[in-house]
Every structure is written in C-alpha cells, then in structure tokens.
Amino acid sequence: MSRNLYEPRSLLSLPDDIFSVITNFLSPKDVCRLGLGCPLLNSVLSSDKVWIVQCNKLGLIPFTALVEWRNGVCSYKSLCKFLVNIRPLIGIWVHQNPELGNVVYVMPGFLSVVGCRIIPQVADGPILWTPVFEILCDHVGSTSFFLHGRERGDDCIYPGLLKSVERKCNVLSLEASCEMTEMPFSRLESDDRARLLDVVTREIGNILPEASNVVFFPRSSSDFEVLHERRLSLLRMYDKRGGLSLRGVNMELDRYLAWPRMDKSQSSLYKLTIEKSTREYGGLWGGTFGWPPSAEKPGGALFLILISYEESKQLMIGTKILEGNSYVCYPNGSAMFIVNADQSSEGIFPFHEGSDPIEVKESFSGEGIANGYGMRLPNWESGSLFVLENGLLVFLWEESREVLTLKRLDLGELLTRGERVNSLSPVSNFAYLTKTYTNVYSGF
Incomplete structure (x- = not known):
C-alpha cells in the first residue's frame, strides 16, 4: 500500500462531506489541535462545513437557528467559540433569598444567552419573567457581558467582562473588577463588596434604548431582523472597562438533600443539578395544589418543583424552588415530598374523570412535608406519588388529603411566550x- 495514503495530504482528497463526518467524532478542542499540528489540514479544518457540525453537536440551539446565528459572525468557528464559552452557564440557577423562590434560568437568546428570573406568580396566564444578565456574541465570537437593572424608572444595562467560566461551574458570582481593589473582590467584607458594586453600577449604567428593550428571543422568523439590529445596538454600547465582571467557578458545596448550602453574603447564584435522561422523572415540574389542577382554588400559586434522585438510594426528592404565594408557606429548598422509587404505593387514586376512573401508570409510597419549622426541621406525613397515563404527577398527603398536581415544564418555551416585567435595581436584580x-418582585 502506498505511503501517500498515510500522509495528511491524502485527507485533503476526501470530499468535504466525508471530511465533516470524520471530524464529527472530534471535540472542538481536538479539531483545533489537529489544525495547529498539521498546517496542511488547517485550511480544511477551518471551513464552515467542519464547524457547523461542531456547533450542532453542542446541542444548545436548533440546527435551523444556526444558519441565522451565522449571519452575525465571521465564521462557524467563531460561533462555536462563543457556544463553548457559554455552554456551562445554561441551566437553572438559584439563591436562597427571597424564600418564595429566586430562580434564574439561563437560556439562548439570539447570538446571546439571557439569564431570566422567574417571578413568583399564580399558575394562570403566561409566565412572568425579568432579565438579569445577558452575554452577547460579537463578530469574532468574543463575549460581551451586560447586567440588567432598573433605576429611576428606566431599564438600564451595565457592561462588564465575562471573566472566566469553568467547564463544570456551579457558582456564578457578580464582582467588581480586580483592578479596582487592592485585594481579590471575594475577600472583601460583605458590606464593602455591596458598596463597591453599588458605586460601580451607578457610574456605568446606560439607559436601554426602547428599540433594544422589546424582543429578547426569536418567537418567529420575522423577529430575526429586529434581533440583529438590537444586538448591533448593544454591542455599540459595550465597554469592557465598565468595572463589573461575571465569574463562574466550580466549588465543593455541602447540600441538604438536593439543595446547596449557600454563602448568603455573596452576590452569587448556585446551579442546580438536572438529572440525566436515564432518570425517568428527574427534572423540572410545575403545578398547583388541588385536583383537577387549579379547580379548587382558581388563580392558585404556581409551584416549581425540581425532582432529583439520591445517589445511594432510590429516593425521589421533590424540591421546591419557587412558589407563587404572597407570603412563603415552604422555605426555599424545602423537600415537598420524598418517595421510594423501589416501593409501590398501596394507596388508590381517589379521583375520577366524570364516571370513568383515571388511569394510573404507577405509584410510589413516601412522605410529604407537613407543619414544622422550615426545611431543616419539618414534620412529615405519609403520602403517595401517582404517575398518571397522561404524564401528570400527583402527590397525595394521606391524612390531610392535600393534593399537589405537577406537569413537566419546558422553561425555554414558556419564557419565549412569557410576559416580561420590570427588574429590581442592578445589584439586587442579580x-x-x-x-x-x-414577594419582593411583585411591585416592580
């Protein structure tokens, strides 16, 4: 066999489509290393056909949207650079206060990611949200960070740096840039950190132009033109010397069940772990008390429940991360129920649909939170979790006969169709x- 078949130039003779299939088995980092190590391949490895595959593999946005995103950058390689940098931020982030729930969902916007706070609310109507921060992609794939907030009746943005984001970051902190302090920001006293952030945001805030303050996500193809203009307008306002920075790090966190223990003096958000798809019921669920949902109490409080599994046992834990009451009933991070996934319930689902019984797929026995002191010292009441054939989950407290009805949520879809409300002042908004x-958000 000819030695030429083993030389790098032999790969150049392959059709572009075949070459793209081969590089599909490589990570973005491996593709870059291969190009640096083999100059003959570098031009081919820099082609859009190779990098559109890498962008699609990341799975952050639909393939059909990649083409529209590509129109705003110089190459798919630049776009992939941006997607790799912001990928660890995608997901659900929380803070302990306020106890009703402080949920920030980070999701793709348009050539951007947007941190969206879910407002405690009733279950009826569109989801209420407000922007917390935004990270834009510029022409070469670099990041431009903006904090959102509201001052003197105006929506404002505050430019800063996306300082560093570790691949498995679980703590996201807002800081003043190191150049402004004699010691690292995180080592300052809590009062000094708060004062410094307030001073910096007062100096760098810009009123968000009305044209840039309407659409954040593409709801249809007709929105792309507006979003292109909005992005260019914000990039013209960007100044990386603003003094703010966003830092994502991985820290060893103690947990109470599924809830991380937090440093409540730090301006930080904490990432919640979403179960892998192999865990059938893991993930985010939403619903209300009552059966049928909202029938007993129209306008009932929306509950967001994160179901996770304890690793050492087959325990399913339903953690409350948001409730829509005006005053908290269950502190943030409370386990609303804990059931044994290996132990079927002997309870009978007590409700019917007209004269017909409701089909129950399976049920588990466990306990639900009852009266007690907070999430650390709750009382527990026996109960059952029913999985219905229509996909709903229903937890029934055995003695009180309270019912919590849940359905799986797609926050990205809900936010795209949601209703935006006003933000808090910038530092508190983070x-x-x-x-x-x-509910500190209800008056804004």
Whole structure:
C-alpha cells in the first residue's frame, strides 16, 4: 500500500462531506489541535462545513437557528467559540433569598444567552419573567457581558467582562473588577463588596434604548431582523472597562438533600443539578395544589418543583424552588415530598374523570412535608406519588388529603411566550441578599 495514503495530504482528497463526518467524532478542542499540528489540514479544518457540525453537536440551539446565528459572525468557528464559552452557564440557577423562590434560568437568546428570573406568580396566564444578565456574541465570537437593572424608572444595562467560566461551574458570582481593589473582590467584607458594586453600577449604567428593550428571543422568523439590529445596538454600547465582571467557578458545596448550602453574603447564584435522561422523572415540574389542577382554588400559586434522585438510594426528592404565594408557606429548598422509587404505593387514586376512573401508570409510597419549622426541621406525613397515563404527577398527603398536581415544564418555551416585567435595581436584580418571606418582585 502506498505511503501517500498515510500522509495528511491524502485527507485533503476526501470530499468535504466525508471530511465533516470524520471530524464529527472530534471535540472542538481536538479539531483545533489537529489544525495547529498539521498546517496542511488547517485550511480544511477551518471551513464552515467542519464547524457547523461542531456547533450542532453542542446541542444548545436548533440546527435551523444556526444558519441565522451565522449571519452575525465571521465564521462557524467563531460561533462555536462563543457556544463553548457559554455552554456551562445554561441551566437553572438559584439563591436562597427571597424564600418564595429566586430562580434564574439561563437560556439562548439570539447570538446571546439571557439569564431570566422567574417571578413568583399564580399558575394562570403566561409566565412572568425579568432579565438579569445577558452575554452577547460579537463578530469574532468574543463575549460581551451586560447586567440588567432598573433605576429611576428606566431599564438600564451595565457592561462588564465575562471573566472566566469553568467547564463544570456551579457558582456564578457578580464582582467588581480586580483592578479596582487592592485585594481579590471575594475577600472583601460583605458590606464593602455591596458598596463597591453599588458605586460601580451607578457610574456605568446606560439607559436601554426602547428599540433594544422589546424582543429578547426569536418567537418567529420575522423577529430575526429586529434581533440583529438590537444586538448591533448593544454591542455599540459595550465597554469592557465598565468595572463589573461575571465569574463562574466550580466549588465543593455541602447540600441538604438536593439543595446547596449557600454563602448568603455573596452576590452569587448556585446551579442546580438536572438529572440525566436515564432518570425517568428527574427534572423540572410545575403545578398547583388541588385536583383537577387549579379547580379548587382558581388563580392558585404556581409551584416549581425540581425532582432529583439520591445517589445511594432510590429516593425521589421533590424540591421546591419557587412558589407563587404572597407570603412563603415552604422555605426555599424545602423537600415537598420524598418517595421510594423501589416501593409501590398501596394507596388508590381517589379521583375520577366524570364516571370513568383515571388511569394510573404507577405509584410510589413516601412522605410529604407537613407543619414544622422550615426545611431543616419539618414534620412529615405519609403520602403517595401517582404517575398518571397522561404524564401528570400527583402527590397525595394521606391524612390531610392535600393534593399537589405537577406537569413537566419546558422553561425555554414558556419564557419565549412569557410576559416580561420590570427588574429590581442592578445589584439586587442579580442576587437578592436580604432574607424575606414576601414577594419582593411583585411591585416592580
């Protein structure tokens, strides 16, 4: 066999489509290394056909949207650079305060990612949300960070740096840039950190132009033109010397069941772990008390419940991360129920649909939270979790006969069709550090 078949130039003779299939088995980092190590291949490895495959493999946005995103950057390689940098941020982030729930969902916007706070609310109507921060992709795939907030009746943005994001980051912190302090920001006293952030945001805030303050996500193809203009307008306003920075790090966190223990003096958000798809019921669920849902109490409080599994046992834990009451009933991070996935319930589902019984796929026995002191010292009441054939989950408290009805949620879809409300002042809009049991977002 000819030695030429083993030389790098032999790969150049392959059709572009075949070459793209081969590089599909490589990571973005491996493709870059191969190009640096073999100059003959570098031009081919820099082609859009190779990098569109890498962008699609990341799975952050639909393939059909990649083409529209490509129109705003110089190459798919630049786009992939941006997607790799922001990938660890995608997901659900929380803070302990306020106790009703502080949920920030980070999702793709348009050539951007947007941190969206879910507002405690009733279950009826569109989801209410407000922007917390935004990270835009510029022409070469670099990041431009903006904090969102509201001052003197105006929506404002505050430019800064995406300082560093570790691949498995679980703590996201808002800081003042190191150049402004004699010691690392995280080592300052909590009062000094708060004062410094307030000073910096007062100096760098810009009123968000009305044209850039309407659409954040593409709801249809007709939105792309507006979003292109919005992005260019914000990039023209960007100044990386603003003084703010966003840092994502991986830290060893103690947990109470599925809830991380937090440093409540730091302006930080904490990432929640979403179960892998092999865990059938793991993930985010939403619903209300009552059966049928919302029938007993129209306008009932929306509950967001994160179901996770304890690793050492087959325990399913339903953790409350948001409730829509005006005053907290269950502190943030409370386990609303804990059931044994290996132990079937002997209870009978007590409800019917007209004269017909409701089909139950399976059921599990366990306990639900009852009266007690917070999430650390709750009382527990026996109960059952029913999985219905229509996909709903229903937890029934055995003695009180309370019913929590849940359905699986797609937050990205809900936010795209949701209703935006006003933000808090910029620093509090990122992380609300004051302990409170009421809805601090309802008046804004």
